[in-house]
Amino acid sequence: MWGRGFASRHWRAFRASAFGATTAAAAALALPASGIVLCETKPAPSREARFGLEGLKEVGKRSPMEAPSLPSGDIKERWSLVQKDWSLTKPQLDKMVSSFLDELQKGLESRGTAGCFKMLDSCVTKIPTGNETGVYYSIDFGGTNLRVARFELKGDGKIKGDALKANLMTAGPPTAQKGLMDKTVSAREMFDHMADQVKQKIEIHGDAAEGPISVGFTFSFPSHQVRLDHSALAVWTKDFETGRGTDDPVEGQDVGALLKRSFKEKKIPADLKAIMNDTVGTLLSCAYANGGQRDFPPVYMGLILGTGSNGCYLEPQSASYGYTGNIINIEYGNFNRDLPTTPQDRDVDFNCDDPADRGKQLYEKMVAGKYMGELARRLTCFVLQESAPTLAWAKNSFPSEAASIVLKDNTADLSETAAVIQKYWGEPLPFESRVFLKGICTLVMDRSAALAAMGIAAVSIKTGRLERGRSSRDRGVLGMTVAVDGSLYTQNRWYADRLHHYLELILGRDRARLINVCTSNDGSGMGAAILVAAEEQN
Incomplete structure (x- = not known):
C-alpha cells in the first residue's frame, strides 16, 4: 500500500x-x-x-479549429x-x-x-502518531466515483482496508441524464445515496453491533470550512450540477449536515466526525505510516x-x-x-x-x-x-x-x-x-x-x-x-x-x-x- x-x-x-x-x-x-x-x-x-x-489568434476571434498560415522555417x-x-x-x-x-x-x-x-x-489540529488503532470508515468523494472504505488501524503505522465503489453517473433517477451529478437531482437524493453505500458496507462487515461507526469524509470540491465537521460547498466543479435545478441545492449548504441528516433519517449507525480534502488526507495518511518509521x-x-x-x-x-x-x-x-x-x-x-x-x-x-x-x-x-x-x-x-x-x-x-x-x-x-x-x-x-x-x-x-x-x-x-x-x-x-x-x-x-x-x-x-x-x- x-x-x-x-x-x-x-x-x-x-x-x-x-x-x-x-x-x-x-x-x-x-x-x-x-x-x-x-x-x-x-x-x-x-x-x-x-x-x-x-x-x-487574437483572443476570442476564432474557434480552436481555425488554422492560420504558419510561419515557414x-x-x-x-x-x-x-x-x-x-x-x-x-x-x-x-x-x-x-x-x-x-x-x-x-x-x-x-x-x-x-x-x-x-x-x-x-481545522485539523491533531497529527497522527502511527499508534492509533481501531476500525474507522471513510467516504471519498471527489469525482464521478464514490468510494466507501473500511479501515482497520493496527498501530505502528500499519493499516488494512477495503472499499466499496459506486459510479454516480449510473445512479439516481432514470430521467437524470448525468445520474446523481444531474441538476435535476436534489441534495437529499445525492446524500441519501452516500448514506446507503455506508449502510451496505457496515452490513457486509457486520459492524452495526459495535455501535455508531466513526466516519471521515473526503470532499474534494471548493468549500469553506469553519470546523472539522462543517464544510459548505462554494461551487460545484468537475461537471457536477447536482441540485441546481431543484429547491434543494448542494451549493451553499454544509455537506456535513446533509450527510448527518441522511444517516439520522435512515437510522444508519454512523457518525460523521470530520471533513477534509484529498491533499490533507494524503499528508495524514503518510504521517500515520511515518509513525512506524x-x-x-x-x-x-x-x-x-x-x-x-x-x-x-x-x-x-x-x-x-x-x-x-x-x-x-x-x-x-x-x-x-x-x-x-x-x-x-x-x-x-x-x-x-x-x-x-x-x-x-x-x-x-x-x-x-x-x-x-x-x-x-x-x-x-x-x-x-x-x-x-x-x-x-x-x-x-x-x-x-x-x-x-x-x-x-x-x-x-x-x-x-x-x-x-x-x-x-x-x-x-x-x-x-x-x-x-x-x-x-x-x-x-x-x-x-x-x-x-x-x-x-x-x-x-x-x-x-x-x-x-x-x-x-x-x-x-x-x-x-x-x-x-x-x-x-x-x-x-x-x-x-x-x-x-x-x-x-x-x-x-x-x-x-x-x-x-x-x-x-x-x-x-x-x-x-x-x-x-x-x-x-x-
Whole structure:
C-alpha cells in the first residue's frame, strides 16, 4: 500500500538522475539520453514565428479549429525554439520560488483574501502518531466515483482496508441524464445515496453491533470550512450540477449536515466526525505510516500530482494568523506569478472546457496530468506543421495517457509510439517524426516535474524545516517528508526522478537530501479515517 522503498532510497542516498535511456531513436536526430533532439542553433525567427497553430489568434476571434498560415522555417529550427521555451533554468526556478514564498506569506496574512492562494483552514489540529488503532470508515468523494472504505488501524503505522465503489453517473433517477451529478437531482437524493453505500458496507462487515461507526469524509470540491465537521460547498466543479435545478441545492449548504441528516433519517449507525480534502488526507495518511518509521523526518506537506494538482502544508505559526487548524490547504494550482507560459499554455487556457476558468489555475494547467496530452498535441502541430496527422489538429485528440506511453517508449524503432499515433490519429508517422513526438512528450513532462519541484522547494523553505535545528518535538530529525499521491508521480518513475533532479538544482544537494518523499496509494480515502482516529485518540 505504501511506496516506501523508492522514497527511502531517495532519502538515504539521493541521486541526480538523467532522462530514460534511448536506443536507435537517439541516433536518428542526434537524440541524447534525455530523449530531446539537439540541433544546431539558427538565428531566432520573428516574434510571430514564436507562436504555434492557435497562438497566432487574437483572443476570442476564432474557434480552436481555425488554422492560420504558419510561419515557414526548418523543422529543426522550430524544435530548437521549442526546446528553449520549454526548458527551465535555475534562475527562472529561483525567481518562481521567491514569488511562491511571497504569495504564501501574503495569503497567510490575509487569510486568502489577497494574492493568488486561497490558504484555506483545514481545522485539523491533531497529527497522527502511527499508534492509533481501531476500525474507522471513510467516504471519498471527489469525482464521478464514490468510494466507501473500511479501515482497520493496527498501530505502528500499519493499516488494512477495503472499499466499496459506486459510479454516480449510473445512479439516481432514470430521467437524470448525468445520474446523481444531474441538476435535476436534489441534495437529499445525492446524500441519501452516500448514506446507503455506508449502510451496505457496515452490513457486509457486520459492524452495526459495535455501535455508531466513526466516519471521515473526503470532499474534494471548493468549500469553506469553519470546523472539522462543517464544510459548505462554494461551487460545484468537475461537471457536477447536482441540485441546481431543484429547491434543494448542494451549493451553499454544509455537506456535513446533509450527510448527518441522511444517516439520522435512515437510522444508519454512523457518525460523521470530520471533513477534509484529498491533499490533507494524503499528508495524514503518510504521517500515520511515518509513525512506524523513526528514521524518517515528520510529514510537513501533502501533494497531489495526478489528473489535477494541489498542495497543503503544516504551518508552524498557523495560530498567530488566526487559523483553527495547523494544516493549510494552499489551493496552489492558482499560482500565477513569473510562470514561463508559452503560446501552447495560453491556447490551453483559452480553450479550457469552461470559459469561466480562463486565466485561472494557470500553474495547475502547466503541471497536472490532465493537460499533458493536449500540450503535447499543440506542440506537435507547431513543430511538424503540415507533416502532422490531420486528426492531430483536433482539440483533445491526444490524451495524457498517450503522452505517457510515448515518453516511456524505449523500443529501437519507437513501435509503441507508432501504435499510439495510429490509435489516436489514425495514420502512420515516419520514424523521424516519431522521434520528435517523443522529444515533445519529454519536454512537456520534464517541465511539469520542474514546476512541481519548484512548489515543493518553496513550501519546504516556508516550513523552516530545511534550516531549523533539531527539536524534541520532531524526534531529533532534521528535514521533512512530503506525502505524494497521484499517478503522475507514483506510476511514473521517470517523472519522479526528474522531480528529484530539479529539487537538487533548486535547493542544492545538501538541502534537497533533507526532503524525503513518501508515496501514498488511496491517501485521500485512508486519510479521512486516520484523521478521525487521531482526533479521538490523541
